[in-house]
Amino acid sequence: MEHKDYKCYLIDLDGTIYRGSDTIESGVRFIHRLQEKNIPHLFLTNNSTRTPQMVVDKLRGHGVNTDIYHVYTPVLATESYLLSQNPDATKIPIYIIGQIGLVQGLLKNERFYYDDRNPKYVVVGMDTDLTYHKIRVATRAIRNGATFIGTNADKNLPSGDELLPGNGALCTMIEVATGVKPTYIGKPSSIIVASALKMLNAQGQDAILVGDNYDTDIMAGINCNIDSLLTLTGVTNKEQLKEKDKKPTYIVENLDEWKL
Structure with a gap:
């Protein structure tokens, strides 16, 4: 070709x-x-659920040897985006719905801290342990003025012969509850x-x-x-x-x- x-x-x-x-x-x-x-x-x-090292390890299992510097995730892009929006802030309060890739990826940066009371941002990534309580906290925070960020808009995730609900489906639930559309990163x-x-x-x-x-x-x-x-x-x-x-x-x- x-x-x-x-x-x-x-x-x-x-x-x-x-x-x-x-x-x-x-x-x-x-x-x-x-x-x-x-x-x-x-x-x-x-995929926001895996850390870059987890992606490297998975690729190795498929015969590809690489390193974390060749992996770019919506978590890294979200971190970069939030920092660009807050160049002068020393501490940025965020509420996170997500798994280890997202939670660890953001909170390892000392400029972010977890806040479920009065966050500046609500960041939603794929979470297979999603609870009503998490949705409620996110909804309250967004209604109180927090900016709504979605790591990615995938409505479904293929898994074998099945299509699982993706992060876009989770974000849509919060969007319907708040009337606020998220800014998607991925x-x-x-x-x-x-x-x-x-x-x-x-x-x-x-x-x-x-x-x-x-x-x-x-x-x-x-x-x-x-x-x-x-x-x-x-x-x-x-x-x-x-x-x-x-x-x-x-x-x-x-x-x-x-x-x-």
């Missing part, structure tokens, strides 16, 4: 490199080729993509976004005017693409078809 030369790659994980616990061999070979040619890249995930938001490009010290025209999900990966590219490569190894299939007005820049059956 003919295409322009890209200086850096932003690469999705689930559906692109692995599918749950199954390895997508073509995706792994694609990463090995990038590494052999020393082409700059970041793994750009919407794909397809331009916030995480701009932040990742900054990490790579790259311009949009030099980058390409690679993934399997039209609504997150490809739309992130479209929203940021960045070229996109859809691999048909995960969520989106050719039939679904026919209904879309805006198309990916490139489509491959799998990433073995993509020449570097």
